[in-house]
Amino acid sequence: MDLSEAALSISRGRLELRAQQVDWIVADITEWEPRRDYSVWHDRAVFHFLTKPEDRAAYVRALSKGLKPGGIAIIATFAEDGPEKCSGLPVERYSPESLAGEINRLLPAHFDLVEAKAHVHLTPKGNEQRFQYSIFEKNHP
DSSP states (O other): OBSOHHHHHHHHHHHGGGGGGSOOOBOOTTTOOOSSOEEEEEEESOGGGOOSHHHHHHHHHHHHHHEEEEEEEEEEEEBTTSOSEETTEEOOOBOHHHHHHHHHHHSTTSEEEEEEEEEEEEOTTSOEEEEEEEEEEEOOO
């Protein structure tokens, strides 16, 4: 899923024939309604762009609706010592604990933090961006 059809088109091109195995979705995560359950949810740096509480709440609702019980959510955000802006846009920065706290505040007892890792990403210009990856498991109802 991406907001940008152009971005998804580039990814489809990279995958060539394997792209047929992917369900490509152009949507805004804060408005998207999952049509099926997924076993894995991998967010590679979307959540930290959600600076409004209502957008984070919509994201977590979509996550809960779209992830099977026992499913795994991998959410990457800028770390607490990561950039304050990305591509000129403000971001929220998180530690694994603060991200788990925000998700739990929005949907209490739905997700458990099971693992977290720090990661330093090098941009194409050689700049470092500090991320944290948090892995959550969706609780069984």
